[in-house]
Amino acid sequence: MATAVITGGTDGIGRALADEYLRHGFEVLVIGRDERKGRAFTDAGERARFVSADLSSVAENRRLAEHIAGQYPSLDVLVLGARYHRSNRVLTADGFESSFALFYLSRFLLSHGLVGPLGRAEKPVVLNFGGAGQTGPVRWDDLQLEHGYHGVRAMGHAGRLNDLLGVDFADTYADTGIRYVLNHPGVVVTSFAGEYDPVTAEQVDHLRITGKPVATAVAQILPFLGATGEGQNGEAQGGLTAVLEGHRVPLEPGVWNLGEARRLRDLTRDLLAQADRRLA
Numbered sequence: 001m002a003t004a005v006i007t008g009g010t011d012g013i014g015r016a017l018a019d020e021y022l023r024h025g026f027e028v029l030v031i032g033r034d035e036r037k038g039r040a041f042t043d044a045g046e047r048a049r050f051v052s053a054d055l056s057s058v059a060e061n062r063r064l065a066e067h068i069a070g071q072y073p074s075l076d077v078l079v080l081g082a083r084y085h086r087s088n089r090v091l092t093a094d095g096f097e098s099s100f101a102l103f104y105l106s107r108f109l110l111s112h113g114l115v116g117p118l119g120r121a122e123k124p125v126v127l128n129f130g131g132a133g134q135t136g137p138v139r140w141d142d143l144q145l146e147h148g149y150h151g152v153r154a155m156g157h158a159g160r161l162n163d164l165l166g167v168d169f170a171d172t173y174a175d176t177g178i179r180y181v182l183n184h185p186g187v188v189v190t191s192f193a194g195e196y197d198p199v200t201a202e203q204v205d206h207l208r209i210t211g212k213p214v215a216t217a218v219a220q221i222l223p224f225l226g227a228t229g230e231g232q233n234g235e236a237q238g239g240l241t242a243v244l245e246g247h248r249v250p251l252e253p254g255v256w257n258l259g260e261a262r263r264l265r266d267l268t269r270d271l272l273a274q275a276d277r278r279l280a
């Protein structure tokens with residue numbers, strides 16, 4: 001049976017994608033923290049599974065990758081969609097800035113950690129909600145935004161890091177057949193999970209009025225995944241596709257830079273090794 005694993009699959013776009021894959025006969029495992037939302041999904045039937053995990057924790061991501069690899073010898077679809085906005089800068093128990101940890105590090109750990117099962121699927125695809133080239137440059141001197149932190153900026157910055165994760169992933173695993181799709185859905189009316197200061201909360205209330213419905217976003221995403229019988233829209237370049245609101249984004253070398261992507265991969269590995277030493 002075809003399988004899909006969806007982080008952030010208990011709500012918003014992730015939940016809608018989970019329902020879509022269920023309809024297409026997949027076994028679908030969603031990951032979130034909220035047991036109540038998890039149960040609401042598993043009520044859909046025995047192909048609907050839920051695992052609770054706090055993906056801002058490095059250990060939880062590693063535990064999850066191990067669990068998935070044990071459960072699913074091959075994995076057709078991996079969706080990386082967990083997010084949580086924080087207007088105030090907060091550190092995780094591992095000492096990472098929380099958006100960096102959840103929006104980027106988790107996706108780094110799960111992307112690399114699940115290459116084995118993905119590589120054994122017939123047409124494997126990873127969907128990561130990155131910046132799709134729409135964000136500013138990497139803050140190389142301050143990756144976790146110690147200076148000038150703003151919640152919206154932190155999400156945008158992590159989006160850029162995810163774009164570079166996709167560039168490096170597609171290059172590193174070019175011979176595996178795994179496609180990596182970076183999607184920016186535009187503004188979509190979801191739960192907008194997070195803790196907002198009054199100014200940002202007001203902006204989010206406005207987005208709830210102006211944003212597009214989840215169903216519209218999903219209809220714009222699915223054609224690029226090609227695993228639900230919808231076909232693959234647009235040519236991927238070397239396994240990497242970037243999509244902005246249903247339109248393929250050209251992979252200009254200046255933005256989609258392999259040198260920067262490798263630099264970020266090496267820095268990320270160093271940061272993880274430092275955290276492992278700290279916590280040992």
Ligand SMILES: NC(=O)c1ccc[n+]([C@@H]2O[C@H](COP(=O)([O-])OP(=O)(O)OC[C@H]3O[C@@H](n4cnc5c(N)ncnc54)[C@H](OP(=O)(O)O)[C@@H]3O)[C@@H](O)[C@H]2O)c1
Nearest residue numbers: 008011012013032033034055082083129188190191192193
């Ligand atoms: N909505 C938009 O306008 C928009 C715009 C651009 C990009 N995106 C991207 O689209 C993706 C989906 O966003 P969305 O708006 O649909 O999400 P959402 O409705 O805000 O839901 C967030 C999801 O993340 C999970 N989550 C939050 N913190 C977590 C944690 N620490 N560990 C594990 N799971 C956690 C939540 O699960 P629990 O509640 O069960 O913990 C929930 O399933 C995200 O990557 C987002 O950045 C969305």
